[in-house]
Amino acid sequence: MKKKLVLIGNGMAGVWAVEQLLKLAPNQYEVTVFGSEPHPNYNRILLSSVLAGDAKIDDIVINDWNWYKENGVTLHAGHTVTKIDTERKSVSTASGITAEYDDLIIATGSLPFMLPLPGADKEGVIAFRDINDCNTMIETAKNYKKAIVIGGGLLGLEAARGLLNLNMDVSVVHIFKDLMERQLDQTASQMLRKELEKQGMNFLLEKNTDSILGKKRVTGVKFKDGSVVDADLVVMAVGIKPNVQLAKDSGLEVNRGIVVNDYLETSIPHVYSVGECAEHRGIAYGLVAPLYEQGNELAKRLAGVPSAGYQGSVVSTKLKVSGVDVFSAGQFTDAEDTASVRVQDDFEGVYKKVVIKDGKVIGAVLFGDTSDGSRLFKMIREGEDVTGKEKQILLGEGSGGGAKSGVDYVASMADSEIVCGCNGVSKGTILNAISEKGCTSVNEIKACTKASGSCGGCKPLVADLLALALGADGVQTVKEGICGCTEHSRDEVVEAIRSMRLTSSKEVMNVLEWKTEEGCSKCRPALNYYLGMAWPEEHEEERESRFVNERNHANIQKDGTYSVVPRIYGGVTSPAELKRIAEVAEKFDVPMVKFTGGQRLDLLGVKKEDLPKMWAELDMPSGYAYGKALRTVKTCVGSTFCRFGTQDSIQMGIDLEKRFERLNTPAKVKLAVSGCPRNCAESTIKDFGVIAIDGGWELYVGGNGGVKVRASELLCKVKTEEEVQEWAGAFLQYYREAAKWNERTSEWVSRVGLESIKEALASEEERKALNERIDKTLSLTTDPWKEIIEKDELRATFEELQAPALETVAD
Amino acid sequence: MKRVVVGHSSEVTERRSRIVHVDGVEIAIFKLTGGKLRAIENLCPHKNGKLSEGIVCDHHVFCPLHDWKINLNDGLVQEPDEGCVRTYSVEVEEATGNIILLVEQGSSLAS
Ligand SMILES: Cc1cc2nc3c(=O)[nH]c(=O)nc-3n(C[C@H](O)[C@H](O)[C@H](O)COP(=O)(O)OP(=O)(O)OC[C@H]3O[C@@H](n4cnc5c(N)ncnc54)[C@H](O)[C@@H]3O)c2cc1C
Ligand code: SF4
Ligand code: SF4
Ligand code: FES
Numbered sequence: 016m017k018k019k020l021v022l023i024g025n026g027m028a029g030v031w032a033v034e035q036l037l038k039l040a041p042n043q044y045e046v047t048v049f050g051s052e053p054h055p056n057y058n059r060i061l062l063s064s065v066l067a068g069d070a071k072i073d074d075i076v077i078n079d080w081n082w083y084k085e086n087g088v089t090l091h092a093g094h095t096v097t098k099i100d101t102e103r104k105s106v107s108t109a110s111g112i113t114a115e116y117d118d119l120i121i122a123t124g125s126l127p128f129m130l131p132l133p134g135a136d137k138e139g140v141i142a143f144r145d146i147n148d149c150n151t152m153i154e155t156a157k158n159y160k161k162a163i164v165i166g167g168g169l170l171g172l173e174a175a176r177g178l179l180n181l182n183m184d185v186s187v188v189h190i191f192k193d194l195m196e197r198q199l200d201q202t203a204s205q206m207l208r209k210e211l212e213k214q215g216m217n218f219l220l221e222k223n224t225d226s227i228l229g230k231k232r233v234t235g236v237k238f239k240d241g242s243v244v245d246a247d248l249v250v251m252a253v254g255i256k257p258n259v260q261l262a263k264d265s266g267l268e269v270n271r272g273i274v275v276n277d278y279l280e281t282s283i284p285h286v287y288s289v290g291e292c293a294e295h296r297g298i299a300y301g302l303v304a305p306l307y308e309q310g311n312e313l314a315k316r317l318a319g320v321p322s323a324g325y326q327g328s329v330v331s332t333k334l335k336v337s338g339v340d341v342f343s344a345g346q347f348t349d350a351e352d353t354a355s356v357r358v359q360d361d362f363e364g365v366y367k368k369v370v371i372k373d374g375k376v377i378g379a380v381l382f383g384d385t386s387d388g389s390r391l392f393k394m395i396r397e398g399e400d401v402t403g404k405e406k407q408i409l410l411g412e413g414s415g416g417g418a419k420s421g422v423d424y425v426a427s428m429a430d431s432e433i434v435c436g437c438n439g440v441s442k443g444t445i446l447n448a449i450s451e452k453g454c455t456s457v458n459e460i461k462a463c464t465k466a467s468g469s470c471g472g473c474k475p476l477v478a479d480l481l482a483l484a485l486g487a488d489g490v491q492t493v494k495e496g497i498c499g500c501t502e503h504s505r506d507e508v509v510e511a512i513r514s515m516r517l518t519s520s521k522e523v524m525n526v527l528e529w530k531t532e533e534g535c536s537k538c539r540p541a542l543n544y545y546l547g548m549a550w551p552e553e554h555e556e557e558r559e560s561r562f563v564n565e566r567n568h569a570n571i572q573k574d575g576t577y578s579v580v581p582r583i584y585g586g587v588t589s590p591a592e593l594k595r596i597a598e599v600a601e602k603f604d605v606p607m608v609k610f611t612g613g614q615r616l617d618l619l620g621v622k623k624e625d626l627p628k629m630w631a632e633l634d635m636p637s638g639y640a641y642g643k644a645l646r647t648v649k650t651c652v653g654s655t656f657c658r659f660g661t662q663d664s665i666q667m668g669i670d671l672e673k674r675f676e677r678l679n680t681p682a683k684v685k686l687a688v689s690g691c692p693r694n695c696a697e698s699t700i701k702d703f704g705v706i707a708i709d710g711g712w713e714l715y716v717g718g719n720g721g722v723k724v725r726a727s728e729l730l731c732k733v734k735t736e737e738e739v740q741e742w743a744g745a746f747l748q749y750y751r752e753a754a755k756w757n758e759r760t761s762e763w764v765s766r767v768g769l770e771s772i773k774e775a776l777a778s779e780e781e782r783k784a785l786n787e788r789i790d791k792t793l794s795l796t797t798d799p800w801k802e803i804i805e806k807d808e809l810r811a812t813f814e815e816l817q818a819p820a821l822e823t824v825a826d
Numbered sequence: 827m828k829r830v831v832v833g834h835s836s837e838v839t840e841r842r843s844r845i846v847h848v849d850g851v852e853i854a855i856f857k858l859t860g861g862k863l864r865a866i867e868n869l870c871p872h873k874n875g876k877l878s879e880g881i882v883c884d885h886h887v888f889c890p891l892h893d894w895k896i897n898l899n900d901g902l903v904q905e906p907d908e909g910c911v912r913t914y915s916v917e918v919e920e921a922t923g924n925i926i927l928l929v930e931q932g933s934s935l936a937s
Contacts, residue, residue, distance in 0.1 A: 812839070
């Protein structure tokens with residue numbers, strides 16, 4: 016008869032151990048699992064992705080309900096074990112379920128540590144630990160705006176990033192001066208802070224929380240220094256504590272965690288413990304990799320496979336916040352007896368530090384570029400002697416030979432070594448997928464084994480394993496087309512349009528053998544753009560391929576109403592025009608009138624059927640505030656009024672806006688003109704920015720003030736207004752012809768490099784040709800609002816069909 | 827079953843839609859390439875996006891708000907998202923070109 020195994024805690028460590036055990040000894044045990052949460056085992060690490068909106072709950076389940084069934088595991092989800100009787104060898108729950116065991120595993124994980132502050136029990140004060148917390152945050156973000164995260168460690172920052180994605184204002188409160196001080200040194204920590212501030216996070220550092228304010232629900236947080244900050248949500252992420260009460264009550268030896276030996280045995284026979292609740296050689300781990308190692312050892316123990324036991328782990332950490340690459344491992348602070356190698360590049364935002372003691376690498380911190388992480392981590396764990404080649408560790412071959420290539424490195428890994436930490440996939444499993452299941456690309460391996468499917472940090476290692484197993488030629492780099500409907504890249508598509516004179520989406524899809532009948536929401540608008548760019552006269556605008564905003568010439572809002580922004584050239588208006596706008600707003604009951612960031616007025620909350628009537632009464636051109644098109648040209652007052660002004664920036668701005676209005680571009684385009692280097696119009700974060708200087712103009716390109724702030728780069732200096740126009744036209748047309756659809760100039764300039772653009776625009780002839788083409792395109796445009804007002808069939812599409820008095824015809 | 831005349835086929839452009847309210851329900855009527863009509867409730871199961879404003883590709887529509895893909899034949903949301911939109915039978919009366927919407931008798935629509 017099978018022996019009975021009971022697992023308390025349906026979490027990552029416990030279920031992993033059971034899974035390994037079932038592989039080693041499928042028929043030895045009848046397994047019963049108790050879990051407090053009403054879910055199957057899921058990947059807690061990825062809660063941050065759920066919060067950030069990149070994954071759904073279903074995506075992060077590791078063992079779905081079927082897995083339990085298929086493996087004959089009885090699962091009591093939603094039932095908390097409240098008693099263990101180690102004499103009679105049974106456990107029982109408050110809900111009245113009892114189970115007897117021959118062997119018992121306690122894997123109850125941790126509890127979030129809640130600061131015992133006055134007011135901490137108010138509604139809106141939560142932790143970040145499970146699906147429930149995640150859902151609370153997502154729901155809160157729908158109705159509230161201000162969030163405070165207490166704790167500037169790994170968990171706090173991930174929570175803060177998620178809340179930013181949910182459009183909340185987020186401030187992170189941290190008691191120390193440096194973020195993630197346990198994982199980073201000061202330099203890396205400061206670089207991290209700067210990067211996160213860029214992403215919109217606020218920091219309240221060296222602040223000690225005093226109490227939480229509010230009646231029933233939290234309204235603010237008060238600090239020891241007396242200051243107060245408003246808050247609708249407070250997330251405490253100050254630490255975790257092993258969840259050991261049950262073990263304590265049952266008479267097990269407990270320090271910080273449940274004390275276990277190298278075989279994961281507790282002080283009472285037949286009771287084992289793994290995971291965050293266990294303490295091994297004085298350490299309770301809080302990361303998955305060591306917990307999986309513990310699980311592997313426990314599985315061997317239970318299956319009777321001889322082994323040397325668990326020896327403890329060196330851990331490494333990574334921050335899973337988008338746009339920030341941070342890695343740290345081992346002992347990375349400098350001491351009397353250590354020396355370190357450092358590389359710091361403030362231009363690229365890269366910092367690397369390796370700490371060496373007695374000829375061995377004992378710790379490392381990486382910021383900005385973490386590609387060396389796995390290699391360094393291995394050196395740390397294996398205690399490899401690097402005497403005499405310390406520099407090559409970071410600087411590679413160039414500094415004196417020896418650094419191993421990625422393929423050599425993966426070749427040296429043991430088969431059992433974990434490659435993908437998120438999903439616990441070992442080198443052996445991946446090699447198996449290559450040899451047995453015929454995987455030949457990173458994507459196929461992801462589909463087969465889940466490796467690289469979560470944070471993606473191990474993609475380079477997986478690619479190296481492929482190269483190792485198949486040789487560089489055997490690896491398929493799957494070509495990524497412009498969308499799932501085709502394998503053709505942007506350049507191939509445009510080339511085909513040009514060389515074969517294709518003038519409609521249908522032709523393109525036929526000729527290039529699209530996999531779908533009529534494309535998708537990605538390729539249809541892209542093709543419409545490329546066709547219009549290549550053949551401004553021949554291509555007939557395909558309205559049905561335009562995104563709603565560009566079809567209805569207004570910006571759709573979340574409730575299905577629209578916003579209307581008329582064009583106000585250079586931000587200069589007149590009392591008469593303002594009166595008219597005000598009257599129209601009143602007449603159509605516009606719920607909100609707002610100044611935009613681009614110096615004009617936005618009428619928000621307009622019903623679709625009212626749009627044409629409003630446009631008619633406004634009698635102003637469309638401001639294209641909704642399109643992949645020229646948006647605004649922001650100006651400062653310049654020499655007209657400003658005492659510093661060197662040139663007439665207003666007139667320059669108006670001229671540019673009048674010339675380029677209605678221009679379709681790969682993505683939205685914003686311009687600005689400042690009258691002197693004080694740059695009041697913020698020309699250096701625009702797609703094309705002009706700054707007047709004494710006796711001339713500086714032209715900047717590729718700036719962005721949005722998601723990814725980027726300062727623009729100087730394209731050139733010119734003397735006359737005509738030259739400004741010439742370069743503006745040439746630059747914009749070159750962008751139109753060369754960039755991918757939906758690619759902002761900032762992304763495009765970073766991708767191709769400013770030099771290549773300078774080169775393309777260097778000859779006057781070329782600039783002239785580009786200007787001719789852009790002027791041709793511009794000459795064919797008309798104001799879309801006017802067109803819709805004038806054409807009955809276009810106007811009709813804004814109106815609802817009428818169902819006449821229910822005309823019933825008997826069936 | 828009620829047959830309701832809601833307009834004329836010429837009033838809907840291919841790969842576009844028009845909306846109509848019947849018994850208090852907002853219905854989007856799409857015309858596919860080739861002229862066939864499809865009718866669904868104009869409410870995305872995700873966050874109530876107006877499906878009538880989506881891009882139509884063969885017999886699918888992509889919601890304009892967050893790009894969910896919905897099959898116009900059966901109302902099913904396509905992978906990786908999940909959900910379902912109510913569909914209605916709709917046809918063009920050959921003799922007149924009128925759009926005829928078939929709706930359940932009585933309460934179901936009004937509910
Ligand atoms: C947001 C977040 C991000 C993280 N990111 C990372 C990361 O990037 N890398 C990394 O390595 N680690 C990360 N971690 C840590 C990692 O998730 C944990 O180390 C790991 O989940 C611990 O596994 P465990 O099985 O010990 O505990 P858990 O996964 O917490 O499982 C314990 C389970 O036991 C249940 N339980 C407790 N008591 C009882 C009882 N009496 N009866 C029945 N059931 C009970 C609990 O409800 C819980 O479901 C992160 C954690 C969080 C919260
Ligand atoms: S390497 Fe695998 S784990 Fe590391 S973190 Fe990764 S995807 Fe995630
Ligand atoms: S940029 Fe110069 S000219 Fe323009 S407003 Fe500012 S100070 Fe005046
Ligand atoms: S509302 Fe339709 S996809 Fe979000």
